[in-house]
Amino acid sequence: MKTLLDAHAVSIGDGAIALHDSVGITLRSLGTGSSRLLVAGLQRMAAGAATIALLGEIEYGLEPHRLLRFLDSMGAKDTKQPLQVFITTHSPVALRELSGDQLYVVRKVAGRHLILVAGTSDDVQSTLRAGPEAFLTKQVIVCEGPSAVGLVRGLDQF
Incomplete structure (x- = not known):
């Protein structure tokens, strides 16, 4: 005998099934910055199929050191650009990381x-x-x- 969940006795509604990270935290409970970094990683992985990304106010929810990682994950430092990314920003931190031709x-x-x-x-x-x-x-x-x-x-x- 062992204790298990009886699926017929439990009411499951919208949002009951969610993605979790490796330590069990639901991805929907991530903060704004962590969510943006996750989306950037997913966009980078999907670059073969979707080669254009639109990002408004890139600095929103990101501390300066995380903003640098975000730009890096979008390919700002790559010699061969994986994506064509259109970004709007008011952040000098973001500008400092780009080259003049970007x-x-x-x-x-x-x-x-x-x-x-x-x-x-x-x-x-x-x-x-x-x-x-x-x-x-x-x-x-x-x-x-x-x-x-x-x-x-x-x-x-x-």
């Missing part, structure tokens, strides 16, 4: 949208690494020295 800037000019590649020259790439915030603004103010930078930051706050 980054496009979209601007509305005279009622039309203009899409420009950021570029692959050394000065574009060094700016992307040192000051990715410059790619997120409409205008860049150039300052010289700590006093000028402090003045502009103060003006920005007020």
